[in-house]
Amino acid sequence: PPLDEIVNLHDFEAVARVVLPEKAWAYYSSASDDEITIRENRLAFQRVWFRPRVLRNVAHVDWSTTILGQKSSLPVYISATALGKLGHPDGELNLTRAAGKHGVIQMIATLASCSFDEIIDAGVPGQPFFVQLYVNRDREITKRYVQHAEKRGVKGLFITVDAPQLGRREKDMRLKLIGDTSGAKVQEGQKDVPKDQGVARAISAFIDPSLCWDDIPWFRSITKMPIILKGISTAEDALLAYESGVQGIVLSNHGGRQLDTARSALEILVEVTEALKKRGTTRPFDVFVDGGVRRASDVLKALALGAKAVGVGRAFLYAFCAYGQPGVEKAIQIFRDELEMNMRLLGVRTLSELRPEMVDARALNVH
Ligand code: FNR
Numbered sequence: 001p002p003l004d005e006i007v008n009l010h011d012f013e014a015v016a017r018v019v020l021p022e023k024a025w026a027y028y029s030s031a032s033d034d035e036i037t038i039r040e041n042r043l044a045f046q047r048v049w050f051r052p053r054v055l056r057n058v059a060h061v062d063w064s065t066t067i068l069g070q071k072s073s074l075p076v077y078i079s080a081t082a083l084g085k086l087g088h089p090d091g092e093l094n095l096t097r098a099a100g101k102h103g104v105i106q107m108i109a110t111l112a113s114c115s116f117d118e119i120i121d122a123g124v125p126g127q128p129f130f131v132q133l134y135v136n137r138d139r140e141i142t143k144r145y146v147q148h149a150e151k152r153g154v155k156g157l158f159i160t161v162d163a164p165q166l167g168r169r170e171k172d173m174r175l176k177l178i179g180d181t182s183g184a185k186v187q188e189g190q191k192d193v194p195k196d197q198g199v200a201r202a203i204s205a206f207i208d209p210s211l212c213w214d215d216i217p218w219f220r221s222i223t224k225m226p227i228i229l230k231g232i233s234t235a236e237d238a239l240l241a242y243e244s245g246v247q248g249i250v251l252s253n254h255g256g257r258q259l260d261t262a263r264s265a266l267e268i269l270v271e272v273t274e275a276l277k278k279r280g281t282t283r284p285f286d287v288f289v290d291g292g293v294r295r296a297s298d299v300l301k302a303l304a305l306g307a308k309a310v311g312v313g314r315a316f317l318y319a320f321c322a323y324g325q326p327g328v329e330k331a332i333q334i335f336r337d338e339l340e341m342n343m344r345l346l347g348v349r350t351l352s353e354l355r356p357e358m359v360d361a362r363a364l365n366v367h
Contacts, residue, residue: 003323003330009294009315012327016087016318024086026175027200028317031256032167037264038256041292044264047363048301053347062350063339064103067309068156068226068247068286070128073103074335075299075351079290079311080132080158082203085113087321093122094320098328100124107158107311110134110145111203120152130156132230134163135215137208143222150223157223158250162231164209166200167258200257216244228288231258233268235275238287242276248286248308255291255313265289266302267364273306273356296338300346304354305361 006012017025031038065075078099084091091113092106099106100123107130108119120129131149136142146157219227226247231254232238241249251265251272269289276285289302290311302310319327348354 003326006323006327006330006334009319009331009334012315012318012322012331015322020087020321023175024321026171027083027086027169028081028314028321030169030171031260032169032258033260035256036261037253037259038292041253041256041264042294044266044364045292045295045298045301047361047366048266048305049360049363050297050301050346051358051360052345053358056347056349058344058347058349060349061340061343063336063343065309065351067105068130068228070105070155071103072105072128072309074332074339075303075309076104076293076312076335077130077288077309078104078106078316079313080107080109080112080160081313081317082109082111082200083113084317084320087317088324090114090320090324092119094325094328095316096122096127097325098320098332100127102329102332104332105130105155107132107156108149108154116145116149117152120154128155130154130158130228132158132160134160134204134207135211136206137210138206139218146219146223146225150225154225156228156247157219157225158228158230159219160230160254161211162233162252162254162258163204163207164211165207166204167254167260169200169257172200213240213244216246220245228286232272233259233262235268235271238272239275239279242279242281242285247284248288250288250290250311251307252290252311265291266305269302269305269307270361270364296335296342299335299339300342300348300354301359303351304356304359306356 319331
């Protein structure tokens with residue numbers, strides 16, 4: 001269908017499923033094992049209900065915010081998704097150009113199909129970026145990558161901590177994609193990759209499973225960028241992250257692609273917000289969430305429960321697979337339109353007016 005017939009973010013997924021080659025669809029859409037967590041990511045939002053307020057003069061509403069000190073036109077950032085060229089010849093550049101035009105922040109994946117510099121160079125002057133890091137067994141490679149990112153002006157380092165080994169994505173494995181990773185960048189120092197485990201595992205053999213809390217000071221010593229740990233799933237680890245001195249965390253189950261039957265970020269958010277409040281934080285510490293976000297109402301629920309912003313992976317990915325850069329622009333427009341309407345109906349003029357009392361989350365931990 002033509003782009004102007006796209007009404008919501010689900011529509012992009014339906015189009016992507018039809019237009020994408022089987023391999024690309026398998027890689028993007030798959031989640032681990034029985035795919036219970038990926039379904040739960042959507043279901044959790046449906047267990048939270050709004051408690052809208054009325055008569056609050058919502059003639060003017062504003063959904064802009066700052067994320068790690070950077071202006072963002074949406075309380076949403078583009079989360080890292082690997083191998084963009086599997087789905088579109090311009091790969092991640094579709095995201096970069098749309099993000100630059102509309103004031104949205106893109107997180108660049110270590111395993112992006114386009115090179116890091118190509119992506120930065122495609123941005124408009126001053127366009128803010130974050131970078132996602134898979135930590136290499138060879139720390140010199142990681143150090144070079146991080147310091148290069150900082151030199152190119154990247155505003156936040158998101159270290160992925162939920163992937164000491166990639167989850168089994170069986171849809172992907174069955175297609176035995178190795179041998180044709182369509183533009184997948186082969187990592188330095190990566191030689192013996194498993195040949196029968198699907199593209200995801202094949203290209204991630206360089207990731208260091210020995211990464212641990214003791215490594216955090218080393219990251220702090222090699223960069224001044226804010227450090228965010230991506231893939232926190234419990235209050236215990238949220239507190240350890242705070243004590244470790246990093247600037248924030250992403251509550252995430254990696255889009256359901258890692259430990260299956262891990263909980264949704266929304267559920268984790270409730271216990272994390274409570275734990276941080278109980279501890280009493282004395283410095284800025286941002287909590288982000290991702291997984292299953294497809295509606296502005298999802299975004300508002302997460303913010304009401306304490307998130308600073310939310311990450312979106314597949315919705316933007318499917319948008320460019322289906323329609324290239326204009327698809328991503330449309331996805332941003334959809335978020336804007338939905339935010340305007342939902343904020344009016346909820347009775348908030350700015351994101352800072354969102355409160356936990358505006359949602360009924362009592363059913364969240366009831367399965
Ligand atoms: C991802 N994600 C991811 N995360 C990361 O830290 N490094 C990576 O290379 C990737 N690659 C990747 C590829 C694909 C195809 C998907 C779908 C996801 C996870 C991503 O950053 C984010 O956590 C989830 O995508 C959020 O869930 P939704 O928005 O896809 O439902």
